[in-house]
Amino acid sequence: MPPMDLDRILKKPFAGDLLCEEEAAALLALPPGLRAPVHAAADRLNHDINGRRVSWVFNRNINFTNACTGTCAFCAYRVAPEDEGAYVLTPRQAVELARRTPGIDEVCMVGGLNPAVTLDHVLAIFAAVHGALPHVHIHALSPMEIEWYSQRAGLAVRETFAKLLEAGYGSLCGTAAEILVDEVRQEICPSKLPTARWVEIVRTAHDMGIRSTSTILFGHVERPEHIAVHLRVLRDLQARTGGITEFIPLPFVPYRTPLGKARGIREMVRKEKVFLLYAVSRLFFARLLPNLQTSWVKLGLDAAVESFRYGVNDLGGTLLEENITRTAGGRHGQALAPGEMAAAIRRAGRTPVRRDTLYHYLDAPVQA
Numbered sequence: 001m002p003p004m005d006l007d008r009i010l011k012k013p014f015a016g017d018l019l020c021e022e023e024a025a026a027l028l029a030l031p032p033g034l035r036a037p038v039h040a041a042a043d044r045l046n047h048d049i050n051g052r053r054v055s056w057v058f059n060r061n062i063n064f065t066n067a068c069t070g071t072c073a074f075c076a077y078r079v080a081p082e083d084e085g086a087y088v089l090t091p092r093q094a095v096e097l098a099r100r101t102p103g104i105d106e107v108c109m110v111g112g113l114n115p116a117v118t119l120d121h122v123l124a125i126f127a128a129v130h131g132a133l134p135h136v137h138i139h140a141l142s143p144m145e146i147e148w149y150s151q152r153a154g155l156a157v158r159e160t161f162a163k164l165l166e167a168g169y170g171s172l173c174g175t176a177a178e179i180l181v182d183e184v185r186q187e188i189c190p191s192k193l194p195t196a197r198w199v200e201i202v203r204t205a206h207d208m209g210i211r212s213t214s215t216i217l218f219g220h221v222e223r224p225e226h227i228a229v230h231l232r233v234l235r236d237l238q239a240r241t242g243g244i245t246e247f248i249p250l251p252f253v254p255y256r257t258p259l260g261k262a263r264g265i266r267e268m269v270r271k272e273k274v275f276l277l278y279a280v281s282r283l284f285f286a287r288l289l290p291n292l293q294t295s296w297v298k299l300g301l302d303a304a305v306e307s308f309r310y311g312v313n314d315l316g317g318t319l320l321e322e323n324i325t326r327t328a329g330g331r332h333g334q335a336l337a338p339g340e341m342a343a344a345i346r347r348a349g350r351t352p353v354r355r356d357t358l359y360h361y362l363d364a365p366v367q368a
């Protein structure tokens with residue numbers, strides 16, 4: 001890309017103009033020697049929007065079932081429903097797990113597509129957790145799970161969300177997005193809902209006042225153009241609803257996955273590529289989506305902290321009992337104590353801010 005073009009593109013977000021898909025793809029394809037201005041522009045834009053603050057959330061994961069009939073080639077988490085290691089939590093077990101970490105602000109609950117689990121069971125889990133811990137925000141279910149439970153219960157998506165809200169549901173996980181390009185989905189997750197349906201379900205949630213996160217799973221078979229389309233699909237949705245709280249790029253962990261094996265992907269994408277995606281995402285979303293989250297589970301804490309220089313303003317959650325990355329061969333642990341989160345942010349010269357799921361900043365004391 002000629003230097004003049006790069007300069008022009010990087011000025012756009014500061015002038016209130018949006019980068020187009022082709023420009024995002026061109027930035028994502030830049031060779032290492034030409035990336036420094038992109039990194040610097042993303043850092044400057046993040047500073048304009050979020051100052052020196054880096055937020056984090058005190059949460060824990062509860063995977064209420066590990067059994068799944070899905071066929072996602074990037075997944076090492078699922079077991080077959082008939083597998084002897086398959087489990088389904090009862091509402092009481094879910095409450096026990098949620099209570100194990102006093103003081104959490106969020107519980108993140110997702111599970112596999114398990115024919116043995118009904119919508120009523122999920123509602124009972126949420127109602128029990130909400131009843132026991134009413135101040136804890138229930139961030140749960142991907143659009144794929146919403147589709148799965150709606151179909152099995154014979155309900156419209158809107159009706160499913162209404163029932164979930166009655167049970168204490170808080171917000172929608174923006175996972176199952178993977179790459180929002182059907183040609184790529186055909187290879188990596190052929191039985192998952194197509195792009196248009198993913199968008200429709202998230203838009204329905206937003207229309208009902210339910211906020212969601214957003215994600216991308218990258219570093220596998222996709223090309224820069226696919227990532228650019230994905231970013232544009234999310235940005236269009238956000239421009240329409242304003243319901244997305246954050247964007248979380250998730251590098252593919254290939255070690256024990258069918259996709260890694262089939263495509264000969266033996267290592268995770270290099271951290272420099274991850275940093276470039278952070279920077280381009282920051283510039284592409286600009287002020288429409290102010291929160292960009294790194295992933296210490298996938299990158300390790302040191303690289304996650306380093307990513308604050310590339311437009312990132314959120315370190316994510318303490319995530320006690322992170323299982324999905326670990327089963328794919330992730331090597332960076334399952335939990336960080338709140339004190340460790342805050343200390344890591346301070347070491348990077350930033351100001352740690354504890355937040356809730358919806359990005360309200362909290363001034364509750366940090367536990368060690």
Ligand code: SF4
Nearest residue numbers: 068070072075078112
């Ligand atoms: S990613 Fe989710 S839907 Fe796909 S196979 Fe794994 S558990 Fe099932």
